Amino acid sequence: DAGVTQSPTHLIKTRGQQVTLRCSPKSGHDTVSWYQQALGQGPQFIFQYYEEEERQRGNFPDRFSGHQFPNYSSELNVNALLLGDSALYLCASSLTGLSSGANVLTFGAGSRLTVL
Amino acid sequence: SQQGEEDPQALSIQEGENATMNCSYKTSINNLQWYRQNSGRGLVHLILIRSNEREKHSGRLRVTLDTSKKSSSLLITASRAADTASYFCATVFGSARQLTFGSGTQLTVLP
Numbered sequence: 741d742a743g744v745t746q747s748p749t750h751l752i753k754t755r756g757q758q759v760t761l762r763c764s765p766k767s768g769h770d771t772v773s774w775y776q777q778a779l780g781q782g783p784q785f786i787f788q789y790y791e792e793e794e795r796q797r798g799n800f801p802d803r804f805s806g807h808q809f810p811n812y813s814s815e816l817n818v819n820a821l822l823l824g825d826s827a828l829y830l831c832a833s834s835l836t837g838l839s840s841g842a843n844v845l846t847f848g849a850g851s852r853l854t855v856l
Numbered sequence: 857s858q859q860g861e862e863d864p865q866a867l868s869i870q871e872g873e874n875a876t877m878n879c880s881y882k883t884s885i886n887n888l889q890w891y892r893q894n895s896g897r898g899l900v901h902l903i904l905i906r907s908n909e910r911e912k913h914s915g916r917l918r919v920t921l922d923t924s925k926k927s928s929s930l931l932i933t934a935s936r937a938a939d940t941a942s943y944f945c946a947t948v949f950g951s952a953r954q955l956t957f958g959s960g961t962q963l964t965v966l967p
Binding site: 744771773775781782783784785788795796798828830832836843844845846847848849850852 | 886887889891896897898899900901904944948952953954955956957958959960
């Protein structure tokens with residue numbers, strides 16, 4: 741049973757460029773959340789997708805956008821990259837439902853973005 | 857901003873000793889979870905405690921929750937070198953569906 745897979749694992753961009761990160765959720769999960777983790781910090785919530793719609797959003801500018809596809813996979817897009825966007829981007833999947841365990845997240849290994 | 861704050865920021869112990877990490881949070885929660893992260897990789901869920909629970913065990917892990925003090929602790933007993941990692945608490949509160957993570961405790965277990 742495959743867990744959460746993310747691609748690419750590492751990438752380097754220059755300021756002003758755009759980047760797309762991809763995520764395939766764990767089999768059976770229908771909800772995808774994206775987090776940004778700066779070095780030495782805890783993950784910061786970017787947004788969450790469910791039923792192909794953005795359900796909740798953290799305190800991130802509109803340069804950060806996303807998409808969820810019918811097969812539940814997801815993309816994170818960041819436009820007009822800034823040096824401060826350098827971070828580990830984590831995708832996490834979960835199953836939305838009536839169970840109180842619905843908030844338990846399964847994380848991918850992350851995509852490390854370096855902006856020069 | 858972080859909802860939870862872990863204490864200490866870093867902890868170094870010898871193999872076989874117990875490790876205790878604390879987490880404080882600001883608002884009433886639905887549940888609190890602990891995650892582990894090895895060296896900049898993805899996080900792994902360890903344990904979840906609900907707001908109406910006071911203590912929970914899973915293997916060598918023991919979690920307590922004190923909602924009156926808005927705090928939780930994670931105890932790892934008989935630590936091993938393989939327990940070396942960063943540990944994060946994460947909370948779910950109100951109608952929010954996302955987890956809000958603390959800043960983490962870096963645990964180093966020396967062989």
